[in-house]
Amino acid sequence: MKNRASRKSGLFLLEFMLALLFFAFSAAVCVHVFVQAKTLNTQSHALNQSVLLTQNAAECFQATGGDINLLNVYLKGSVSDNQLTLTYDKNWVKTESNNAFYVLTITRTEATAYPASATVVMSEDGAVIYQLTVHSSPVSHREVYP
Amino acid sequence: MKTRNGYSINIGSTSLVMIFAVICLTVFAVMSYLTAARESELAKKYAAHTTAYYAADSRAVNTLASLDKTLSSPEACCGDINGRKTFIAQQCAAQNVTFQEQNGKIYLLYSEIIDTTQSLQVIIQLDLSSTTASYKVVEWKSVYTQEYNIDHSLNVYR
Numbered sequence: 039m040k041n042r043a044s045r046k047s048g049l050f051l052l053e054f055m056l057a058l059l060f061f062a063f064s065a066a067v068c069v070h071v072f073v074q075a076k077t078l079n080t081q082s083h084a085l086n087q088s089v090l091l092t093q094n095a096a097e098c099f100q101a102t103g104g105d106i107n108l109l110n111v112y113l114k115g116s117v118s119d120n121q122l123t124l125t126y127d128k129n130w131v132k133t134e135s136n137n138a139f140y141v142l143t144i145t146r147t148e149a150t151a152y153p154a155s156a157t158v159v160m161s162e163d164g165a166v167i168y169q170l171t172v173h174s175s176p177v178s179h180r181e182v183y184p
Numbered sequence: 185m186k187t188r189n190g191y192s193i194n195i196g197s198t199s200l201v202m203i204f205a206v207i208c209l210t211v212f213a214v215m216s217y218l219t220a221a222r223e224s225e226l227a228k229k230y231a232a233h234t235t236a237y238y239a240a241d242s243r244a245v246n247t248l249a250s251l252d253k254t255l256s257s258p259e260a261c262c263g264d265i266n267g268r269k270t271f272i273a274q275q276c277a278a279q280n281v282t283f284q285e286q287n288g289k290i291y292l293l294y295s296e297i298i299d300t301t302q303s304l305q306v307i308i309q310l311d312l313s314s315t316t317a318s319y320k321v322v323e324w325k326s327v328y329t330q331e332y333n334i335d336h337s338l339n340v341y342r
Contacts, residue, residue, distance in 0.1 A: 049195055057202040064206040071213040078220040082227035089231050096238060153249045155242070168231055170238050173245035175321075 087130050088140070088160035088168040095124070095144050095158045096172040104154025104174040106146055113144075120146040140167075233299065237326065240296040240304040244324070247294055250279060251308065255317040268312055292319075301330050 095113065102108040110117050115124040116135065125138035139162065146156045159169040254260060254275040260268055269290070273283040282293040290310040295303045307323035 046195065050198070053195060054198050057198045061202050061206060065209060068209045068213040071217050075213070075217040075220040078217075078224050082220070082224040085224075085227040085231055089227075089234050093234055153245050170235065171242060172238055173242040175245055175248065 084140075084162065084167055091124075091126075091130075091142055092158045092160050092168055092170050095142060096156075096170050099144060099154075099156050099158070099172055100174045102174070104146060104156065106144070109144065115142075236298050237304070240298045240326075243296045244294070244304050244306050247279060247281065247296075248306070248308070248321075251276070251281065251292065251319075254279075255310075255319060260317040265312055268317065272310070272317070291322075295327075297329075298326055301328060301332075302326050303329050 095109075098109055098112050102112070106117055106120055106122050110122055113122065113124055114132075115122045117123075122144040123135070124142040124144075125133055125135045126140040126142070127133040127137055128139045130140065140160060141162075142158070142160050144156050144158050146154060148155070154174040155171060156174075157169060157171050160167045254272065259271040260275075262268075269283075269285075272290075272292075276283040276292055280294060284291045284293060290312065292308040292310060293306070295305045297303045303326070305323060305325055305327045306321065308319050309322045311318045311320075
């Protein structure tokens with residue numbers, strides 16, 4: 039009787055060990071898949087936010103007729119040599135340049151060119167996430183009635 | 185009748201619990217990955233469409249700039265009205281812009297392709313009553329070039 043019980047518990051231990059091994063292997067694979075999904079989700083969120091903010095900057099550039107200083111009045115960044123820089127933290131909230139995680143730069147390609155054009159770039163640690171080239175409309179120069 | 189002493193060990197119950205846990209884990213992992221992959225695909229499509237729109241917008245702005253140059257030239261501003269119209273129509277034809285006169289108003293129409301289904305349509309209204317050929321943009325919008333059909337079908341097993 040005692041011999042039979044010890045054989046049964048030995049069998050249970052073997053089964054338990056094998057199940058644990060299989061579970062550990064499966065969990066490792068699944069955690070890897072979860073991590074990949076999380077990374078992919080973060081990347082697509084960053085791309086979506088970049089497109090939105092880049093588009094916003096492009097529309098403001100068009101509305102101001104390509105005037106970088108006037109654009110700075112609306113977007114409130116830092117201007118230097120036909121370039122406006124805006125900085126965002128990890129949560130896409132505007133921040134100071136020393137806490138910057140994402141950087142949006144609006145660079146007017148030629149200061150005297152007509153119509154004015156600019157390259158709007160969103161980057162993270164120097165790597166470009168999204169970029170647009172935009173031309174400002176010349177309508178404001180000749181439009182006579184609203 | 186025999187009485188059982190001690191506790192019995194159910195062999196197989198561990199395997200059953202483990203199989204259930206692994207199936208749950210796998211299903212959730214696959215579902216979250218597929219959702220993330222679809223979202224990523226959608227984000228890329230949105231980015232590509234925005235890029236295509238601004239490329240078309242830039243081309244349309246360049247066409248408008250060249251029309252602006254044409255309209256500010258002396259031939260478009262001076263002389264009799266018919267001569268000015270003829271000059272503007274000729275210049276528009278060279279730039280693939282349609283010159284249209286409707287109810288006494290002059291319209292210049294052109295479009296730029298955004299993608300296979302959409303294009304940016306621009307309509308400009310001219311005013312030649314004064315000595316300057318002034319204009320206003322009455323339409324600057326993206327329109328569907330193909331019939332818009334939403335796919336309502338679902339591949340569900342019946």
